[in-house]
Amino acid sequence: MMELTDGWSGLLRRSTLSEECGVFGVWGHPDAGLLTHYGLYALQHRGQESAGIAVRVDEQDLRLRSGMGLVSEVFDPEDMKNLGGRAAVGHVRYSTTGEPSMRNAQPLCVRLQSTLWALAHNGNLVNAGSLRSRLEEEGSIFQTTSDTEVIAHLAARVGSGTARHRLETALGQIRGGYALVVLTPDELMCVRDPHGIRPLCLGRLDGGWVAASESCALDTVGAEFVREVEPGEIVHIDDSGMTSSFLGQRPSRRAGLCIFEYIYFARPDSNLAGLNVHQVRKQMGRYLAVDSSVQADVVSGVPDSSLSAASGYAEQAQIPYEMGLVRNRYVGRTFIQPQDSLRQLGVKLKFNPLRKVVQDRSVVLVDDSIVRGTTCRTLIGLLRTAGAGEIHIRISSPPYQYPCYYGIDTSRPGELIAADRSADEVRDLIGADSLSYLSVDRVAQAAGGDVADFCTACFDGEYIVPPQGEHDA
Numbered sequence: 154m155m156e157l158t159d160g161w162s163g164l165l166r167r168s169t170l171s172e173e174c175g176v177f178g179v180w181g182h183p184d185a186g187l188l189t190h191y192g193l194y195a196l197q198h199r200g201q202e203s204a205g206i207a208v209r210v211d212e213q214d215l216r217l218r219s220g221m222g223l224v225s226e227v228f229d230p231e232d233m234k235n236l237g238g239r240a241a242v243g244h245v246r247y248s249t250t251g252e253p254s255m256r257n258a259q260p261l262c263v264r265l266q267s268t269l270w271a272l273a274h275n276g277n278l279v280n281a282g283s284l285r286s287r288l289e290e291e292g293s294i295f296q297t298t299s300d301t302e303v304i305a306h307l308a309a310r311v312g313s314g315t316a317r318h319r320l321e322t323a324l325g326q327i328r329g330g331y332a333l334v335v336l337t338p339d340e341l342m343c344v345r346d347p348h349g350i351r352p353l354c355l356g357r358l359d360g361g362w363v364a365a366s367e368s369c370a371l372d373t374v375g376a377e378f379v380r381e382v383e384p385g386e387i388v389h390i391d392d393s394g395m396t397s398s399f400l401g402q403r404p405s406r407r408a409g410l411c412i413f414e415y416i417y418f419a420r421p422d423s424n425l426a427g428l429n430v431h432q433v434r435k436q437m438g439r440y441l442a443v444d445s446s447v448q449a450d451v452v453s454g455v456p457d458s459s460l461s462a463a464s465g466y467a468e469q470a471q472i473p474y475e476m477g478l479v480r481n482r483y484v485g486r487t488f489i490q491p492q493d494s495l496r497q498l499g500v501k502l503k504f505n506p507l508r509k510v511v512q513d514r515s516v517v518l519v520d521d522s523i524v525r526g527t528t529c530r531t532l533i534g535l536l537r538t539a540g541a542g543e544i545h546i547r548i549s550s551p552p553y554q555y556p557c558y559y560g561i562d563t564s565r566p567g568e569l570i571a572a573d574r575s576a577d578e579v580r581d582l583i584g585a586d587s588l589s590y591l592s593v594d595r596v597a598q599a600a601g602g603d604v605a606d607f608c609t610a611c612f613d614g615e616y617i618v619p620p621q622g623e624h625d626a
């Protein structure tokens with residue numbers, strides 16, 4: 154049985170931009186469905202467009218529930234309690250195509266010969282377009298526009314063998330940044346791309362196994378962190394235990410966890426590669442204060458993602474930290490609104506300056522990144538209206554100049570405000586009194602390594618998996 158509880162909707166359209174997502178998986182726990190439900194709550198920051206859970210019902214069947222919206226909107230907790238299941242995978246999706254589509258909600262459930270597979274995937278493949286065209290020419294019919302279905306079709310073409318063999322063979326043909334959890338009635342498989350661009354970790358709970366994009370989701374369900382899935386590793390878990398193997402394809406270049414996970418994307422209470430994200434961000438803020446000090450009365454951060462860096466800046470600069478902006482928690486992300494005017498309205502809905510804090514004071518405003526510039530420009534306008542004196546923008550990452558092809562939504566180069574502008578030009582455009590960025594070396598240093606340890610393509614254009622000319626650059 155494979156149950157689709159929601160109707161299909163949305164336009165069939167090739168996805169050209171990236172997908173940020175969160176994945177979660179459980180094997181060998183009587184509350185697998187419920188745990189996955191809670192795990193997805195913990196990963197909600199990684200995607201708010203759709204959510205889905207596939208639960209193993211018995212040796213043959215998986216049951217899928219997915220829908221558009223937040224985890225709280227898609228699932229009724231009472232339903233989840235009764236699902237049982239012993240194993241499950243879940244997914245939250247943040248599409249950046251601008252057209253939300255139920256077709257692309259995951260997990261993607263397919264039947265490969267007689268076995269049901271549920272795939273939950275975070276990231277983007279750089280060669281999905283060419284693989285899809287080839288598969289279509291050869292007769293494959295696609296139901297979705299997501300890269301994940303390409304993996305499913307490739308696995309389907311592997312004539313025979315175990316699910317693990319099929320998956321390995323399929324993954325041998327794809328390139329990009331991904332973290333993938335795949336459930337069949339017989340096993341759970343957890344994979345990271347050969348560079349380890351997207352994160353994935355493993356934990357244990359009551360004798361069972363838990364996999365999650367971020368360790369904060371393990372904490373939420375009470376699982377004990379065991380380790381991260383290594384770059385290029387396939388972790389295979391079934392009732393006889395856990396085994397591990399590696400994709401044949403070795404990275405031609407360095408390993409490369411996405412540095413933007415540390416800067417913006419991951420939750421501050423997650424640990425990545427052994428480092429706590431909050432502490433890394435705080436260190437970025439300290440370096441920013443050392444490298445770009447300025448006299449000011451108060452330091453504020455743009456809630457929530459910049460608060461760690463702002464506190465580090467304030468501590469290092471010995472300037473009082475204050476809440477200069479209040480964030481409305483009930484307004485979602487503004488980032489993906491298609492028109493700039495709508496994005497600006499979104500920023501105003503989301504933030505309100507604290508007049509009593511900023512009025513007649515010189516303010517250092519710390520944000521984690523400037524992508525299109527909408528947030529900064531609008532916030533500076535709001536702060537000026539609230540009576541702020543000088544406004545000094547400090548960004549805890551370098552100028553964002555190149556699009557990401559591995560799973561972070563960062564638009565097209567034409568929309569990236571720093572793509573062809575100096576810091577002074579950006580400063581003038583956003584209306585700040587001063588603007589400084591943190592260097593890529595400093596960001597890497599704060600994250601416990603050097604630039605060669607990370608994917609920093611968005612800052613330096615060094616694509617560790619070369620894009621294959623199929624993106625709207």
Ligand code: AMP
Nearest residue numbers: 458488521522523524525526527528562
């Ligand atoms: P922008 O307004 O386009 O300059 O975007 C920068 C703001 O959006 C910053 O405040 C970041 O915290 C946030 N941000 C950066 N990257 C992303 C992303 N991939 N998705 C959503 N928000 C982001």
